[in-house]
Amino acid sequence: MNVLMISAKFPYPATRGGTEIRTFYCLEALKAEHHVTLLTFREDYVTDAEVEALQAHVDELVVFDAPQNAAPGLAAKLNRLAGFVTTGTPPNIHYYYSDAVQAWVDEAIAQNRFDAITCEHSVNALYIRPEWKEKVRTVINVHSSDYCTKRSNLDLGITDNVWRDRLTLPLLRRYESDTYRKFTTVAVTTADDETQIQEMVAGLHSVIIPNGVDLEEFSFRTTEPAGRQLIFTGTFDYSVNIDTALYL
Template sequence: MRILFITPQAPYPPRQGATMRNYYFIRGLARNHAVDLLTFLAPGDQIADDSPLKTLCMRIAAVEQPMRTALQRVHSTLTTLTPDMGLRLESEAMHRLARQWLAETHYDVVQIEGIELAQYARPLLERRRDPERPALVFDDHNCEYLLQKRNAFTDLRHPQRWPAAAYSLVQWRKLRRYEAAIVRSADAVVAVSEADRRALLDLGAPTPIVVAPNGIDLETYRPPETVSPLRTIVFTGKMDYRPNIDAVLWFAQNVLPRVLAKAPDVRFQIVGMNPHPRLNALRGHPAIEITGAVPDTRPYIHQAGAYVIPMRVGGGTRFKALEALACAAPVVSTTLGVEGVDVRDGQELLIADEPEAFAAAVLRLLEDAQKGGALRRRLGLQGRRFVEQHYGWEQILPKLEEALILAQQKKLRS
């Protein structure tokens, strides 16, 4: 097959969730198929001459990500039916490239990576009745309307967050229509979890939906040969991402004081790029370290006395959960933090949803480290085995191949 990938950012280096998913999908498919890539680049970024993408892809072209001001976002929120995400990467240059490539190359499949790029399916939709058109696969990295709904109801609990809640309520309604439209137009949809699949089915489209979860590079994320856990609680993630911001603020305000009351020497490390200004309130806290971007998060995960995933909003399959489990780290998560990952409380990790229970689970792991680490070793062994069995990219790629075949079959029937 000849496949055209359109991605919201360069898939290499795979530094965060979307780029990891895109890179390993391209790498896996390139073994047996011819892959072309159209992508956006962040300002100042480029695809290096020695990038593996140059070997994996037959052809690559990139467009700089457009910039939108806050005023433009407010105006579009108030005046258009298109959700913010549908305008985030609106680029005439990318439209021209997509139309040019589709006109001059016969593709079997076009794969759109994320709802930010849904508008670039337009040339295919205009050829809906053309039997020679490519099949359209939409890879929905998150069920976005559900994510905004959760954001809205979380923020409504706090008066100071009501403006953000109002924004999410508006976006939720817009996204439900917009997401339904692209799901209905696609020949196949890829969801990252069974929960997301069910939410997309609720949109009523007859399109086949295949679950191909996020995966993990099992060689890159390996347990260290020896472990010397520190008295640290570690969270990793992109720190301008709203669910991550909510998670660390909730933990710092509601869980950490309970931990410090019994273990005053413990430190909470927030590890990840682009810390949001909302986190500035935590900077003066003597038990909290906000690292910003680091070259490699693995040393922090390896030495964590407890790795925490205190998510209260969000969706999809958590890369952070897979990374920590692959590294055999001792994990405490909310139920939502491991949604879409079929782990069991007390087997691969500890699960707690209320502040007191979450603090008790963290303290249990910290105390275990001082007593020889039997619980840490047991959870780590089972967590590592779990991701090896279910979340290596070799286990996931056949599900993507299934979606490509279903898309071609549906195209032929339409």
């Protein structure tokens, strides 16, 4: 198949964070069986060498300049919050929206260039039109649900802005529910995520694609090396990281 992968995050090298890691290895898996076009944004920190290296992992690489940083300050934050309330689109989603990218994707679909589209993370879902489900397979790879994460943080009492999160939580649920309905298939990382998303949209077609470890790079050890310490890093307002740290 001819597959279009849309990723707001530049997924190379696969060491910058969880989003980049999952995206890159999903890309590698798709490339093994299909013709893959990757559409992505280039941040200022991405080098020419990294762009050239990523090109070797896809059949076609389409790169747009990343949007400018959001304006700082309380007034700008309140304006973004008001925009979320009135439009229903979260600020972090709207931040990555580009008319040029939308035009490129619209033209590609009109020309029947692709058999399937995959969106890495929900920030890319804004480019997908609901009616496309009838002509092309659309998949959203939900690395993590912002709604489920925010709800968990509120339940755990670890949010840094309770009133804002309580105000936007139902808006976020509505946005994600409407987003998932646009897609043929929703991919999630865990069974818990699948259950929570199915609660939002009953009857949704979903698949679990778990995160894992590259066993070629991190091979199995027959004995545990002595005198070593394990350092675990992560964002500890995320329940999965908390559970992992407690398990370790």
